[in-house]
Amino acid sequence: MNNVKISLTPAALKRAASFTYAAYTISLPAGSLGDLVARSAAYAGGRVVFAAADQSLTLFGAKPLRVWQDLTPARLRQIQQELQVQWVDLTPGGGAAPCLMGGLPFDLAGQPAKFWADLATGYVILPQLLFKQTPTGKTVTLLAPVSAHLAADLQELADQVSALMAADRPVPAAPPAVTGTELAVADWMKLVDRSVAAIQAGQLRKVVLARQLAVTTGAHFDPVAILHRLAAQQVNTYRFLVESPQRAFVGATPERLVKATATEYLTASVAGSAPRGATPAADQQLGAALLADPKNQAEHQIVVQRIAKLLAPYTTAVTIGARQLLKNRDIQHIYHPLAGPRQAGSHLLDVVAALHPTPALGGEPRAAALAWLREHEAGRGLYGAPVGWLSLGADEGEFVVGLRSGVFSAQAGRLYAGCGIVAASHAATERAETRLKFQPMLRGISDSWTIKRN
Numbered sequence: 001m002n003n004v005k006i007s008l009t010p011a012a013l014k015r016a017a018s019f020t021y022a023a024y025t026i027s028l029p030a031g032s033l034g035d036l037v038a039r040s041a042a043y044a045g046g047r048v049v050f051a052a053a054d055q056s057l058t059l060f061g062a063k064p065l066r067v068w069q070d071l072t073p074a075r076l077r078q079i080q081q082e083l084q085v086q087w088v089d090l091t092p093g094g095g096a097a098p099c100l101m102g103g104l105p106f107d108l109a110g111q112p113a114k115f116w117a118d119l120a121t122g123y124v125i126l127p128q129l130l131f132k133q134t135p136t137g138k139t140v141t142l143l144a145p146v147s148a149h150l151a152a153d154l155q156e157l158a159d160q161v162s163a164l165m166a167a168d169r170p171v172p173a174a175p176p177a178v179t180g181t182e183l184a185v186a187d188w189m190k191l192v193d194r195s196v197a198a199i200q201a202g203q204l205r206k207v208v209l210a211r212q213l214a215v216t217t218g219a220h221f222d223p224v225a226i227l228h229r230l231a232a233q234q235v236n237t238y239r240f241l242v243e244s245p246q247r248a249f250v251g252a253t254p255e256r257l258v259k260a261t262a263t264e265y266l267t268a269s270v271a272g273s274a275p276r277g278a279t280p281a282a283d284q285q286l287g288a289a290l291l292a293d294p295k296n297q298a299e300h301q302i303v304v305q306r307i308a309k310l311l312a313p314y315t316t317a318v319t320i321g322a323r324q325l326l327k328n329r330d331i332q333h334i335y336h337p338l339a340g341p342r343q344a345g346s347h348l349l350d351v352v353a354a355l356h357p358t359p360a361l362g363g364e365p366r367a368a369a370l371a372w373l374r375e376h377e378a379g380r381g382l383y384g385a386p387v388g389w390l391s392l393g394a395d396e397g398e399f400v401v402g403l404r405s406g407v408f409s410a411q412a413g414r415l416y417a418g419c420g421i422v423a424a425s426h427a428a429t430e431r432a433e434t435r436l437k438f439q440p441m442l443r444g445i446s447d448s449w450t451i452k453r454n
């Protein structure tokens with residue numbers, strides 16, 4: 001691509017003067033956005049990627065103009081509302097809106113999540129370079145603060161895009177060999193037993209317990225390389241990367257929290273898990289057994305009923321789609337899509353606040369489950385939390401549940417996996433289920449790993 005020339009008329013510059021930020025959208029030649037992400041090492045420490053499971057959208061934000069931490073959905077809604085009126089589109093003929101991208105914490109009131117460093121309490125960026133790929137094309141939206149040198153600043157951003165597109169794609173390094181340690185297994189199994197006892201005593205109906213696998217490598221964890229491997233390995237998943245100067249949170253989740261279009265909210269209930277079979281017949285049998293299993297049915301019913309109730313006030317009617325199996329490479333789940341037309345005046349982040357954490361990640365009732373987790377579990381950081389993007393134009397965006405994921409520094413990482421505990425749960429089976437849920441990320445980070453139990 002030849003270098004792009006930004007053209008701003010004096011009238012456009014005058015219009016910009018009453019705003020804080022100015023945006024300018026450029027169409028890019030066809031080609032995979034993944035290739036650009038692969039070349040983006042110069043922006044390491046400040047990248048966020050979101051790739052929708054149905055390939056309808058990939059977003060790549062880089063060069064944060066602003067960063068927010070200590071987040072709740074309500075706080076992010078306030079930030080969105082403030083920013084919505086602070087930017088102006090200077091694209092001749094009209095361009096795309098800037099977006100906020102990143103993740104909220106699972107529970108700000110939970111125990112501190114030390115390993116997460118600067119990602120611990122949520123991390124949302126306003127990128128200066130926002131690449132967007134849809135089936136109809138590829139664009140980049142540049143965002144600069146309005147100043148006397150706005151035209152030069154936008155041109156410099158455009159030049160950085162040209163340089164990125166011209167950069168050589170680095171030859172991917174072989175994935176590092178990894179040593180893993182399952183943390184606190186005996187304690188966790190005891191906690192499963194105690195949770196089952198609390199459920200049987202009527203203290204709560206369901207709680208989702210997570211555990212951690214610490215991973216280390218003598219080489220280097222490259223979050224973008226992990227993201228690419230996940231994209232190739234994990235069908236039917238949303239891939240994401242939230243990268244700060246200190247950490248990178250990467251994953252491939254099957255679970256949508258909520259997508260807001262102009263007219264609809266779409267969500268999903270994903271709960272109840274089984275392995276994939278080695279042959280189509282074995283796989284079909286495992287799926288049929290999962291659908292027929294009373295414990296998994298009970299676990300799933302709690303989730304689907306609660307989500308339908310929580311979504312109802314924000315829609316004119318909730319439709320619960322047919323029960324299906326959601327199959328990823330290593331795991332299959334019971335799955336229901338849910339959707340409803342938007343209630344006039346409702347906001348995406350209010351729906352995020354209402355839904356998170358669903359009983360697929362927290363429990364039922366929510367308050368009792370969260371209290372149980374705050375007391376018994378180490379902080380989750382962004383694991384299991386809303387991860388996604390939010391437009392600063394219309395109130396549209398999508399948040400997924402940050403599962404099948406890990407957080408990394410250069411040489412160390414933590415993978416997370418959780419499972420729903422109900423009255424009929426057994427610690428050994430739940431441990432096996434969480435082991436299965438570590439599998440996608442282990443495969444994503446390495447071709448060879450050794451796991452120790454601590």
Ligand SMILES: C=C(O[C@@H]1C=C(C(=O)O)C=C[C@H]1O)C(=O)O
Nearest residue numbers: 270271272273360417418419420
């Ligand atoms: C908590 C996780 O997964 C969640 C729990 C599930 C279950 O209990 O069956 C299934 C899918 C997810 O909603 C995880 O993968 O870490």
